[in-house]
Amino acid sequence: METVVEVEGNDEAKLKECGIRNSTSSLSSPKQISDPVVYKLVRLEGDGRIVPATDDELMEVESLLIDDKCQMHIVADLGQTVGCISNEGSSSGIAQLESLEGLLQSRNKEAGPDKLNARLEYIKEILQKVKEEQRLRLACGSPYCSSAYLIVDSQCCDQHDKLLHIDAKLQCEIPLQETVPSLAPSLSESHFNQSGSFGECSHSSDKLVAGGSTLSVVTTKPDFSKLKGEICLDNLSIKELHETFKATFGRETTVKDKQWLKRRISMGLTNSCDVSVTSFIIKDNKLVKKGNEEISNCMDGSYAEDPPIGNQKDSPTSLVSQLDYHQVVPEKIRLENPNLDDNSGSDDHQTEQRAAKRVRKPTKRYIEELSEVESKESNGRLMNLAKNPEHGLISLKSHVRLVRNVPLDGRTVVTRLDSLGGYGIQVPCVSRVRRSRPRKNFMALLKFNPSGMGMGATLVKKSLGDHSFPPDDGKESRVLKASFTPEHVHHQKLNPSGMGMEATLVKKALGDHSFPPDDGKESRVLKASSTPEHVHHKFIGVPEKDKQFSVMRAIGLGHNTELKCINSSRDSDDNVVTVPTPKGGIRRKHHRAWTLSEVMKLVEGVSRYGAGRWSEIKRLAFASYSYRTSVDLKDKWRNLLKASLAQTPQDNGMNSRKSTGAMPIPAPILLKVRELAEMQAQVLPNLSSTKIAGSTRKNVHEKQTGFL
DNA sequence: TTTAGGG
DNA sequence: CCCTAAA
Helix, strand or coil: CHHHHHHCCCHHHHHHHHHHHCCCCCCCCHHHHHCCCEEEEEEECCCCCEEECCHHHHHHHHHHHHHCCCHHHHHHHHHHCCCCCCHHHHHHHHHHHHHHHHHHHHHHHHCCCHHHHHHHHHHHHHHHHHHHHHHHHHHHCCCCCCCCCCCCCCCCCHHHHHHHHHHHHHHHHCCCCCCHHHHHHHHHHHHHHHHCCCCCCCHHHHHHHHHCCEEEEEEECCCCCCCCCCECHHHCCHHHHHHHHHHHHCCCCCCCCHHHHHHHHHHHHHCCCCCCHHHEEEECCEEEECCHHHHHHHHHHHHHHCCCCCCCCCCHHHHHHHHHHHHHCCHHHHHHCCCCCCHHHHHHHHHHHHHHHHHHHHHHHHHHHHHHHHHHHCCCHHHHHHHHHHHHHHHHHHHHHCCCCHHHHHHHHHHHHHHHHCCCCHHHHHHHHHHHHHHHHHHHHHHHCCCHHHHHHHHHHHHHHCCCCCCCCHHHHHHHHHHHHHHHHHHHHHCHHHHHHHHHHHHHHHCCCCCCCCCCCCCCHHHHHHHHHHHHHHHCCCCCCHHHHHHHHHHCCCHHHHHHHHHHHHHHHHCCCEEECCCCCEEECCCCCCCHHHHHHHHHHHHHHCCCCHHHHHHHHCCCCCCCCHHHHHHHHHHHHHHHHHHCCCCCHHHHHHHHCCCCCCHHHHHHHHHHHHHHHHHCCCCCCHHHHHHHHHHHHHHHHHHC
8 A cells, every 4th residue: 555655656756665665774773673664754965865864774775766766866856856846757656646546446446345445545536636736737837836735845845745644644544553653753743844834843854954955754664674676576485585574574484485475575565565476576685666557567466366375474564564465355264274374473473463453443433533524624625635644643643652641642633633624723722621621620610600500400401411512603513523533532442441431331421412423424513512522521531530530420420510510611611502692581502593694595495495305405505504404494494484474464563573582584585485385385285185275275365465 | 314393 | 403203
């Protein structure tokens, strides 16, 4: 998969490609080695040379530049527009993209799981965008002129940027717990830099900027360092294969199975890009891919030719490929072939199995959540694009770290998500407040309770049956939900056992307002708003000492108190559920008064599509009114109907009276409402009841007399 | 998911 | 406006 991303790209991409495929990284520190995937910062010298963080790397990269065919591109292009794609690069990039797409498709066919498909879809989408941008750029001649996404500050070409994004996404989808820690931070940094939201947030960037002209982030795979040149695995002896294996994964293997070795190596090298072994050529001890096209071509048959092997025992390095393997190879087969290769590591085997398992589960969920968020929040392509990757990051992070710094991480994640989501700091703030609230809330209630006891009762009731604390704005609440969602997942994963229990309990205590993590996208305001609350209560207490407290509440001791907490929070944070009306009454905070135009729209909609087609009307006539649900329309129509019926008989008396209070509905509109009602009443019940028809007619008559 | 109807 | 049952 990752390869896919790399393939896609222009020179920058190629650069990365080189790094990965040719096993550029010669990270020597143990820590780095232990991390299968590492994003490294590389500095581009004025002359276009790439200067990695370490000397070793420098050498590596340089040699790569010499060896690889992409050298020319890199040197030339980077030389002048550091990190930007030259036209030449762009065109080739497009070509690569194309082949990449083919690749993706072929993979799509092979990989059964829907998740994979979803991912591929996503990637394709991104690629599409990238490609388009490239074309635009070509047309304009200027690297940035058409960049619809992020105008990245000097340092990275956005192309590369996107690649990274994709990478990030991919990575997160391949949640390698061992892998990510180092990855996430650097990634995020680069993101921040590029999006500009965070200014110079990354120390690393500072460092690099200071040291050299530009910086660029390169993905590198550890332990590939020993591989040099091109390799045709097919021609290697077992011993050679062993060497290669070692170089690739950093450990020995005793497996004698050539096929297996080749497979493992290729997978390891291509980093989960299912490239057939044959796409490698060996040369001077280096392993290199022949070409992108070939790769993509090979893709299709690769698995067919290469029968699945039961024992997946690689170093952690190849977890990525593991993932693919697991996805592609039916569970059955895997189970049926327990140990094709014996000794070299039943340990590894199990470990990996476990890894794969624990890895995959969260992924799906996360993706769902993320996609949901995306679809909801995306304000435009720009944001969208910038965001997606970010989500990836988030998921990454949570996957990796959830084990410990929950709160800390959670916040970070939220914050970041938010900033990229284009919603300012709102979300994070809210979330923080919510999180810290549980303890205080308790006391806060009394203070905040504006209307005294009576009110309190009302509130309690509401909280029980109606968790509508929404910021009165559908959008906003949705944002909230979105922001919380990840957290929710996060926590759940974090503490599956204990947490789950508590969550359940709390839920019950609350009356189980089935807080659906993946509730329908459109989730009505109500639900959206309630979600955060639930999350809050479910998870907040857990990580620490609050546990007891929450448990208590959950059990019921705090039933009321908890509710009150919610209320108070609403009072303080969200301006209460209800709001006093000038008239003296109380209405729901997020009640949206129907404007005349809305009413007219509604009437028109009904006349056009018919009463009852609320969803249609909603969709077509109220598309822009996100806060009006089809139910709302229906309700309003019902009211209108009532009003129209009530008003007509007794003339304006009613009307005038009404006008005093809420918005007066103009008689003409009521008239129309009535007409429509009758028309439809006639049309529909026509068949069945004459009674209705009679009454309708009567009504018609009345109305007509009344108004004409 | 949408619609209809009750609260 | 909210909730829920039914389709």
